[in-house]
Amino acid sequence: MWRECYRVLKAGGRIAGYVIHTPTGLRASNEIRAAELGPSDVTSLALVKELACSAGLTIIAHKDVTEIFHNTCKAILEAREKLEKKLWAEEGDKVYEEEQGRKLSMLTGINEGLLYRSLIIVIKQ
Amino acid sequence: MAPEIEKQDNFPFFQEKYSRPQSPVARQVERAVLGDEVSLNGYTTTRQAEELRDHLKLTVNNHLLDVGAGRGWPGLHIAQRFCGLVLTDIPLAALREAQTNIKARGLQATTRVVAADGRALPFRSAYFDGIVHADVFC
Numbered sequence: 181m182w183r184e185c186y187r188v189l190k191a192g193g194r195i196a197g198y199v200i201h202t203p204t205g206l207r208a209s210n211e212i213r214a215a216e217l218g219p220s221d222v223t224s225l226a227l228v229k230e231l232a233c234s235a236g237l238t239i240i241a242h243k244d245v246t247e248i249f250h251n252t253c254k255a256i257l258e259a260r261e262k263l264e265k266k267l268w269a270e271e272g273d274k275v276y277e278e279e280q281g282r283k284l285s286m287l288t289g290i291n292e293g294l295l296y297r298s299l300i301i302v303i304k305q
Numbered sequence: 306m307a308p309e310i311e312k313q314d315n316f317p318f319f320q321e322k323y324s325r326p327q328s329p330v331a332r333q334v335e336r337a338v339l340g341d342e343v344s345l346n347g348y349t350t351t352r353q354a355e356e357l358r359d360h361l362k363l364t365v366n367n368h369l370l371d372v373g374a375g376r377g378w379p380g381l382h383i384a385q386r387f388c389g390l391v392l393t394d395i396p397l398a399a400l401r402e403a404q405t406n407i408k409a410r411g412l413q414a415t416t417r418v419v420a421a422d423g424r425a426l427p428f429r430s431a432y433f434d435g436i437v438h439a440d441v442f443c
Contacts, residue, residue, distance in 0.1 A: 181372070181423040181424050181441070181442065182442070184423060184424060184425065184426045185370075185372065185423070185426075185436050187426070187430050187431075188370065188426050188428045188429070188430060188431070188432050188433050188436075189431065189433055189434075189435075189436055190431045190432070190433065190434055191431065193433060193434050193435055193436070194360060194361050194362060194435050194436075195435070195436040195437070195438070196357040196360040196361050196435070196436075196437055196438075197357065197436075197437055197438035197439055197441065197442065198347075198348075198349055198353065198357075198438075198439045198440055199440070199442050200440050219440070228442060231442075241360065245353070248350070248353070249348055252338060252339070252348045252350060253348060255337075255338045256334060256338050256348075259334040259337055259338055260331075260334055263330050263333070263334060266330040267328065267330050267331065270328035270329065270330050270331070271328050271331070297348070297440075299353075299356065299357075299360075301360045
């Protein structure tokens with residue numbers, strides 16, 4: 181996907197985005213746990229950067245936003261819990277529980293130090 | 306060396322998720338937590354969307370691509386009426402909702418929706434001035 185983005189981007193253009201990733205140097209068992217708790221294709225930041233660079237892009241900025249990620253995830257969970265009855269009525273209990281389960285898994289991954297989120301800016305020079 | 310983790314194609318998950326219309330109460334949660342009703346499945350606040358916009362350094366009449374846009378976040382917030390925007394993703398249900406969100410924001414003149422896989426974008430080379438994504442390259 182990085183290669184395609186490089187292709188359609190003008191020279192001097194930037195790609196800006198947030199990426200959920202694992203910390204560098206995880207044990208294999210923790211990599212598996214991270215993929216169970218977060219996005220199933222979650223990978224290390226090092227690999228994300230490597231893929232961007234191998235597509236011809238240059239990283240010009242990187243910022244760890246895991247704390248905001250944690251707070252946002254927690255706030256969404258808590259807001260949904262507060263509105264549980266209304267969400268049950270609108271979404272159905274199965275959908276509600278599934279969504280809560282996903283958000284809780286993500287929060288668990290963050291709390292266990294397995295899931296991070298970063299802002300990455302790259303440029304096509 | 307760590308064993309290969311089998312990579313799953315997430316398409317069936319997102320196809321199923323976006324096929325369910327988002328409930329009004331869920332949108333209420335988004336507004337309270339993220340600062341806007343964004344119809345999303347992610348964690349990008351309005352402030353973070355604005356930070357993306359600042360880093361992109363776009364000018365008027367530029368063209369922005371939002372890859373994996375889902376229902377249109379954060380592309381719709383970043384582009385507003387400022388520049389041309391193309392939203393792209395695979396699940397058609399998400400893109401239909403994106404079109405609803407485009408109309409709600411009055412951005413029909415400057416925004417297009419294209420169903421496409423980010424690994425094979427149907428656009429000519431060197432067309433976009435900027436690209437934005439949120440939790441897509443994970």
